[in-house]
Amino acid sequence: MDGEDDGVLRVVVLFPELLGTYGDAGNGLVLAQRARRRGTECELVSVGLHDPLPDADIYLLGGGEDGPQRLACDLLARSSFAERIGDGVHVVAVCAGLQLLGHSFCVEGDDEYAGLGVVDVVTRRGTTRSVGEMAVDVDGRLLVGFENHGGRTTLGAGVPPLGKMVHGRGNDGAVDGFRTGSIWATYAHGPVLAMNPWFCDEVLSSVLGRTLEPLHGAADLLYAQRCAVLSPRSRA
Amino acid sequence: MANGSSRVLRGAGFTSSKHRESAADGTCRVLQRSELIGGGKRTLAVSVKSVSKGHSFREDLAVMAVRGVNWMSRATGRGAGTVAGGRVGLWIDPDLLAKLARGRTIVLVSGTNGKTTTTALCAAGWGGDVATNVTGSNMPPGHVAALVGSTSERVVLEADEAWLANVVRATSPRVVVLLNLSRDQLDRASEVRQMAERWHQCLAAPENAQLVVVANANDPLVAYAATASSNVRWCDVATSWMADARSCPRCTLPLEHSDNDWHCSCGFAKPSTLAATLDGVLHVGSEQAELDLSIPGDFNRGNAALAATALAELGVGLGGAVARMNTLSGVAGRFTLRRWGRHTLRLLLAKNPAGFDALLSTVDQGDSDVWVAINAQIADGRDPSWLYDVAFERLRGHRVWCLGERRLDLATRLDYADVDYEIVDDVTSLPVSAAPVEMLANYTAFSEWMARTTAC
Numbered sequence A: 001m002d003g004e005d006d007g008v009l010r011v012v013v014l015f016p017e018l019l020g021t022y023g024d025a026g027n028g029l030v031l032a033q034r035a036r037r038r039g040t041e042c043e044l045v046s047v048g049l050h051d052p053l054p055d056a057d058i059y060l061l062g063g064g065e066d067g068p069q070r071l072a073c074d075l076l077a078r079s080s081f082a083e084r085i086g087d088g089v090h091v092v093a094v095c096a097g098l099q100l101l102g103h104s105f106c107v108e109g110d111d112e113y114a115g116l117g118v119v120d121v122v123t124r125r126g127t128t129r130s131v132g133e134m135a136v137d138v139d140g141r142l143l144v145g146f147e148n149h150g151g152r153t154t155l156g157a158g159v160p161p162l163g164k165m166v167h168g169r170g171n172d173g174a175v176d177g178f179r180t181g182s183i184w185a186t187y188a189h190g191p192v193l194a195m196n197p198w199f200c201d202e203v204l205s206s207v208l209g210r211t212l213e214p215l216h217g218a219a220d221l222l223y224a225q226r227c228a229v230l231s232p233r234s235r236a
Numbered sequence B: 001m002a003n004g005s006s007r008v009l010r011g012a013g014f015t016s017s018k019h020r021e022s023a024a025d026g027t028c029r030v031l032q033r034s035e036l037i038g039g040g041k042r043t044l045a046v047s048v049k050s051v052s053k054g055h056s057f058r059e060d061l062a063v064m065a066v067r068g069v070n071w072m073s074r075a076t077g078r079g080a081g082t083v084a085g086g087r088v089g090l091w092i093d094p095d096l097l098a099k100l101a102r103g104r105t106i107v108l109v110s111g112t113n114g115k116t117t118t119t120a121l122c123a124a125g126w127g128g129d130v131a132t133n134v135t136g137s138n139m140p141p142g143h144v145a146a147l148v149g150s151t152s153e154r155v156v157l158e159a160d161e162a163w164l165a166n167v168v169r170a171t172s173p174r175v176v177v178l179l180n181l182s183r184d185q186l187d188r189a190s191e192v193r194q195m196a197e198r199w200h201q202c203l204a205a206p207e208n209a210q211l212v213v214v215a216n217a218n219d220p221l222v223a224y225a226a227t228a229s230s231n232v233r234w235c236d237v238a239t240s241w242m243a244d245a246r247s248c249p250r251c252t253l254p255l256e257h258s259d260n261d262w263h264c265s266c267g268f269a270k271p272s273t274l275a276a277t278l279d280g281v282l283h284v285g286s287e288q289a290e291l292d293l294s295i296p297g298d299f300n301r302g303n304a305a306l307a308a309t310a311l312a313e314l315g316v317g318l319g320g321a322v323a324r325m326n327t328l329s330g331v332a333g334r335f336t337l338r339r340w341g342r343h344t345l346r347l348l349l350a351k352n353p354a355g356f357d358a359l360l361s362t363v364d365q366g367d368s369d370v371w372v373a374i375n376a377q378i379a380d381g382r383d384p385s386w387l388y389d390v391a392f393e394r395l396r397g398h399r400v401w402c403l404g405e406r407r408l409d410l411a412t413r414l415d416y417a418d419v420d421y422e423i424v425d426d427v428t429s430l431p432v433s434a435a436p437v438e439m440l441a442n443y444t445a446f447s448e449w450m451a452r453t454t455a456c
């Protein structure tokens, strides 16, 4: 873990009041619970609009409407968030959270609002909104979720996507999100870590720096069901 | 031009630009002529043309059609007969809603949650014969059906949030009650701040300067919409759901919330001139009364306060209105006990996080079994992500039976909330419990269980 070395995993949800339109705060809960159930003590912290940015092992960014997205971006720009990313802190970013990590994104009244610029990514306005279930092939495993956004995200030359689209649009119809050293980003909004237990554990394993014993629960049944609905074979 | 398509939309208050705007967000698909009556487009079009000279005749024909279609729809068991007839009526006479509304005293009720209950409370409190769309058909075809179904001078209609501006334009209401705005079915509805903006523009229109707005002062999004009017009666009622109003609806800066108060550094703040307050006792103007509702929940006390304020505006005395509201025991199957085989259950409708939040605060106090049914049909919203916005942690200590098409999404949510859950693949296996079961269901699941159960 990168945070204070007291054995406590610190999961920090950034501005759930702004970036939590689609139940995105659920990602923090799921991450914390899956850590606790492996015996790791865990602190789940929500950062409010007036709070200073706390130390963390992992920061979570959710989705939000235009005004709140702009405000969240401004608040983060004034904080030490970018430095912490430079230091290698882990981040899971979803939808609006994904967009504000890039150089620019579009919101109502502004087609090129400056983002944090910590990843070489640009988001422009798409011609249509993408709303619906999505599925992404991430190194041979399926990531399932729901997307609802109007952005088209273009990755810089050195930025690999999280995975290839199987169903839905993601960044541009071909690929979804991005994956840098310590950042996972996807358009699968809301509780993507709840829908995809393997993905949550991959993140958790990376943060904790160890392999994790399996954990069984309702999430496995849910994941199997959504895969059955969304996998390329069942849709063929 | 009796048949011109441009008239279809304008008549009931749908201008063609509204038409496009509404259709774009998918919430309120404006009815095309061909849709209104399915395959019968050509035949009816011809017959209308031949009789379109006299306006009143057209109206009479439309009214007859509403009655006829609704009667057939009920007789053939194909529906409750509130929407089909209304659609045909509006197709024949696009001005039908405006014509039916003329000369009546109309109250409109809108908001994300509590529309149906507040409409019923308002109708009950008014007393006597009141025309109302109690079945919750809250778009123009449902309004037409309600006004054809009753000639009463007194009218209370609930209006879908996205349709409010259209219905205001068509019906010229005396009072508009604005309850709350929160996230709801985000995959198909506009984002909630856009909805507040649309309400704001509607109320800012000069032609609406006369109507009285009764508004919840504790909901910043409602307050933003209502400040567009100079005729607002602010009601101070408890509002627990604030997650959609953390940033200022006027300027997007963070809103400061403190106990029963909120303000922004831009100057936008909770209105201080209050027409109604609700602590132990309900105060409206100079009158006061004891609210002792038969339906449960603090949120319904708030709904009653707003309804009473609207009625005070129409000269209805507070004491009588509240006494009549207190006797209302159920609304369209909600809140009352229902029977299903050997099971007895109280069926509660919750369509979104704020609705669940309000109901969980009553359910978690008892020790009943709790059944929760979640679907994700189009009418529910296809995306069940909102389950993570609901504080299901409140149900710790209860056992929750997970039903509906998205029971696995619910079970996963409960699992992470450390709530005991049971996934029910076969409803006939549900155990019979001694005490009535509390059943929470979202929209289509609620309809299914209404159909499956009977009144006790």
Ligand SMILES: [Zn+2]
Pocket: B248, B249, B250, B251, B252, B253, B264, B265, B266, B267, B268
């Ligand atoms: Zn402000």
